[in-house]
Amino acid sequence: MAYKLPETPVSLLLRLREEDKQAVWQISWKRFLELYYGPLIAIASGIYRHHTGETTPPQSVLEDVVAHVVAEFFKRNKFDPSRGRLRTYLRVLTNAQVVEVLRKQRPLNHVSLDGPDFHSSEEIPTESADEARTFQQSLLATLIEDLRETVPLRQFQIFEMVKLHEMPPEKVAEELGVSRGVVDNTIYKVMLRLREIASAPEYQSEYYL
């Protein structure tokens, strides 16, 4: 039987945010926020520090910036995975909003954000180790979500119990009333599928370029 390569994280997002399906659209941005909350906060924090000489951003500002970025991401509907990485697009959106927030915070007679005490507002700092770590973690969580949508529920349940909850396979077999062989065989098949999804170009490009 021909195997259809599952949706990638990017195409998953594109598919879910169709605006004519309001309920699905709303679920998609909430899901996106839950998946990418960590890297979005790390990106916003790093960019804020970059533009303010390492000042720690207030939590309320970070939350406001992240909310704006997610809303813009879904409103603009302009992300094209063939033109660049998701993380780069999110960093550009985040930088624009952080600069906007800082401009509003500064008194009118104060020096410009592009003055000598600030980095250029166009200049985006290089990705920090914390950003990279949290983004990769979000990609793995997205990979699990993609897997959930492409394997039978029972297979995912066995995978979840053994690999994600780290339960002993024999205990899973006992709990589900199946043989140990069924558990082992399922894990083997699901891991193959998982690796196939993870080797899709969109995932690979988010890790490497």
Place this chain on the structure above:
Amino acid sequence: MNDSLFANIGNQMSIEDEAEFTRRLAAAYREHESSERRPEVDRITRLIRERLEDGRVKEEEAS
């Protein structure tokens, strides 16, 4: 993530690499599960809803 680990993901992995990959997956899963319950995520969700609804109202008014 270790580059070679992810680059070779489509091929047969060694027992050590598969264990490391699984460990990272489980950590990401736990992190994702906990983020769903964070109060700051709830606050951001409200802010996004306000922005998106505000944008839709303006679009409707303009059309």
